[in-house]
Amino acid sequence: MSAEELGPLPAGRHGYSREQVAHHQRERLIAGLAAAVAEKGYAATTLSDIVRHAKVSRRVFYANFERKEECFLAAFEVVAEHLRELVAAAAGEAERWPAQTIAALRAALAFLAAEPDLARLCLLESRAAGPAATVRFAEAVAEAAPPLARGRAERPTGARLPASTEDSTLGSLVSLAQRKVAVGEAERLEDLLPDCVELVLLPYLGPAEAARLAREAA
Amino acid sequence: MGIEERPALRRLPPGSHGIPADLVARNQRERLVAAMAEECAEGGYAEATVSAVAKRAGVSSLTFYKQFAGKRECLLAAHEELLGRLLEAVDRGAGEEGGAASKAPAALRTALAIFAADPPSARLLTVEVLAAGPQGVERHDAMVAAFAERLGCGWVPAAGMLALVGKLAVAGEADRLPGLEDELGGTFRSLN
Numbered sequence: 001m002s003a004e005e006l007g008p009l010p011a012g013r014h015g016y017s018r019e020q021v022a023h024h025q026r027e028r029l030i031a032g033l034a035a036a037v038a039e040k041g042y043a044a045t046t047l048s049d050i051v052r053h054a055k056v057s058r059r060v061f062y063a064n065f066e067r068k069e070e071c072f073l074a075a076f077e078v079v080a081e082h083l084r085e086l087v088a089a090a091a092g093e094a095e096r097w098p099a100q101t102i103a104a105l106r107a108a109l110a111f112l113a114a115e116p117d118l119a120r121l122c123l124l125e126s127r128a129a130g131p132a133a134t135v136r137f138a139e140a141v142a143e144a145a146p147p148l149a150r151g152r153a154e155r156p157t158g159a160r161l162p163a164s165t166e167d168s169t170l171g172s173l174v175s176l177a178q179r180k181v182a183v184g185e186a187e188r189l190e191d192l193l194p195d196c197v198e199l200v201l202l203p204y205l206g207p208a209e210a211a212r213l214a215r216e217a218a
Numbered sequence: 219m220g221i222e223e224r225p226a227l228r229r230l231p232p233g234s235h236g237i238p239a240d241l242v243a244r245n246q247r248e249r250l251v252a253a254m255a256e257e258c259a260e261g262g263y264a265e266a267t268v269s270a271v272a273k274r275a276g277v278s279s280l281t282f283y284k285q286f287a288g289k290r291e292c293l294l295a296a297h298e299e300l301l302g303r304l305l306e307a308v309d310r311g312a313g314e315e316g317g318a319a320s321k322a323p324a325a326l327r328t329a330l331a332i333f334a335a336d337p338p339s340a341r342l343l344t345v346e347v348l349a350a351g352p353q354g355v356e357r358h359d360a361m362v363a364a365f366a367e368r369l370g371c372g373w374v375p376a377a378g379m380l381a382l383v384g385k386l387a388v389a390g391e392a393d394r395l396p397g398l399e400d401e402l403g404g405t406f407r408s409l410n
Binding site for chain 2: 163170
């Protein structure tokens with residue numbers, strides 16, 4: 001990923017051209033941070049690395065961000081927003097809840113697999129980027145809980161599922177994905193789709209139906 | 219019930235107290251582990267510094283570096299030691315008798331009680347360790363596997379349970395964990 005690109009955003013998807021985007025210093029800095037973090041990890045990334053990748057001055061950095069952590073949070077936000085849009089668009093194509101959920105999972109895994117550096121930024125580096133990032137990460141994951149909880153309407157027993165069902169399901173999902181990223185296989189995140197489909201649908205649809213849909217999704 | 223055995227972690231009086239050097243070193247290491255957990259619980263791993271951890275443990279930075287190559291090594295070692303103590307307690311709580319299935323409820327109850335009693339350690343074990351990068355994830359996953367075995371469930375529900383522990387520990391609501399025992403136990407049964 002070069003600093004000329006707006007890191008996470010594949011050209012054409014976000015509604016404005018790469019040229020327009022590159023002129024925005026803030027966005028260059030965000031892309032610069034993403035590039036630097038991909039190169040040496042968040043902890044080792046310095047301000048000099050960020051501005052070098054972004055091809056802007058330190059003064060420009062401080063005009064936009066107070067510190068490295070704030071720049072990281074902005075980068076995280078850009079990726080989270082993009083994922084949010086992709087997932088919503090994918091889910092919107094399907095009619096019923098199980099198909100919507102599978103489409104959302106497929107879209108998220110496909111994006112992260114296509115952008116392994118960003119997958120690492122979101123799933124691993126965000127855990128090392130300070131308390132605000134820890135909180136943001138948890139909030140971003142929790143955003144998926146309400147759409148997931150709609151699965152409770154799929155079964156008569158759904159309403160009796162424990163209140164923590166969505167939290168544990170999402171926690172498992174994150175653990176599976178971060179494990180893949182940690183062993184350097186972010187590019188192969190899509191391999192996880194059947195497992196993810198099964199674990200996410202299981203509480204709502206029961207084991208047999210979850211396993212059937214997981215096989216179908218493979 | 220805490221993982222940190224706090225009373226045993228008090229600072230040794232300075233000077234020639236006649237305590238063998240290896241015992242002093244072990245005590246210092248335990249205090250550093252406890253201090254690392256407390257420091258992370260306050261501002262997260264990223265904000266924790268070697269000097270702050272050493273100060274909290276009541277030792278010098280030099281002593282810190284005698285025990286650990288750096289902050290990351292301290293975090294990973296803290297995870298290993300805290301997990302070791304936690305699993306010992308869980309195994310004690312689960313008792314000697316019976317197979318994994320009959321031990322699981324007591325194992326879960328013990329684990330939740332310890333997490334609730336020691337939120338900084340719960341948070342280091344489930345959340346902060348991930349700040350150590352791939353090695354941290356590896357340690358986290360080893361913990362998931364250890365719990366899956368003891369709770370008689372698969373990897374996925376064990377990971378979900380620990381994620382929930384982390385979420386509540388970060389939110390300052392670890393005291394709610396023991397109340398979730400039935401709910402979590404039910405989840406494992408329905409997922410198996």
